[in-house]
Amino acid sequence: MVRQPKTRSRPRLAAADWVQAALAAIAEGGLAAVAVEPLARRLEVSKGSFYWHFPNRDALVAATLEEWERAETERPIERVRVVGDPAERLRALTAAAFADRTGGLRDAALAASADHPLVQPVLRRVTARRLAYLADAFAELGCPEADARRRALLVYTAYLGLFHYLRATGPAGLTEAELRAYARDLLDAFVQPRRGAKRS
Amino acid sequence: MVRQPKTRSRPRLAAADWVQAALAAIAEGGLAAVAVEPLARRLEVSKGSFYWHFPNRDALVAATLEEWERAETERPIERVRVVGDPAERLRALTAAAFADRTGGLRDAALAASADHPLVQPVLRRVTARRLAYLADAFAELGCPEADARRRALLVYTAYLGLFHYLRATGPAGLTEAELRAYARDLLDAFVQPRRGAKRS
């Protein structure tokens, strides 16, 4: 019954494996780190094998950005959909975002490549979607429309700005505790319902 | 008396020639276009000769950023120092900035490379110096401190944003007339003295 040696000598790769490696590379070294030869080394295959899965590097970048859009926008939003209270929902979402260092560093790296032709449209959609979702939650809390949008922008730019800072300083720039404290302060400052807001 | 053939067969290059070529390259293709081999082709020398003038590519990038800081910040400011009226001074500076497409595209390209370790400190100084200079002029016009800084930021980001747009669309994105009209609208909206400002 056992056809493979128990250390399956080399599970063949699929396109998705290259995409996952590219996502990790972006978090560590930005878009420029999505390079065929280094990724091939990391995956322990020849770089020639890359071209069976993708026509060229740009195709990998495009596929990676698609995966990023799906995995880092809709999925986290779905995950907190069950939380009824909007304040709790914001807390859960923010805590998850700040706890995921790799995700935060990747988001900052992609924001820094905003002018790249493949990045531009995806980044625009992701940013708009995240801001709209945050603003909706603030509105549910009782904030008037304009206030909700201002708070959403503030929280989101603080998140991005922090990971931009972390990119610059390296992983030692902030301890896990400091990261959690930053997220807590941010939430305490912006997530209480407005004074006089109606409970529905 | 004539020691050189009249088409001076090849005036030897100096480091400054490489810097000038690099400045032109940034305006056209961003920081990534500062590449030894393409610049050598443009200057019609072998790429080996580059390494007589600079130890490596980063040294050329650093020298180019220094020259950019000097030429595109202090020099334009000195040029308008003779203009006594602050409103006129702002108009002269803005008109010059918008008239210089190459300079504007280069500024936008460098702003897009804000996270590059060599660019970061220079860009920070240049931005701070320009904003402070603009804010001072607005203050002279009679704007309170905070208002002056807000206007300076608005005018400066509008300038940067426009050339960012132009980078994306290519040179056909805006005619010279449209460029001048944009600058005029911007000035008309922000450069009248505040109502009730005292003349000193």
Add this chain to the structure above:
DNA sequence: ACCTGAACACCGTTCAAGT
């Protein structure tokens, strides 16, 4: 269906040799 290996183009860097 997925992979190797060799080849070629391109760019950064070094260096011995030229003028």
Add this chain to the structure above:
DNA sequence: ACCTGAACACCGTTCAAGT
């Protein structure tokens, strides 16, 4: 003092051949 030319490393891309 400035430059060439050849060499090497690195990465993107192609492709014939392998399993």
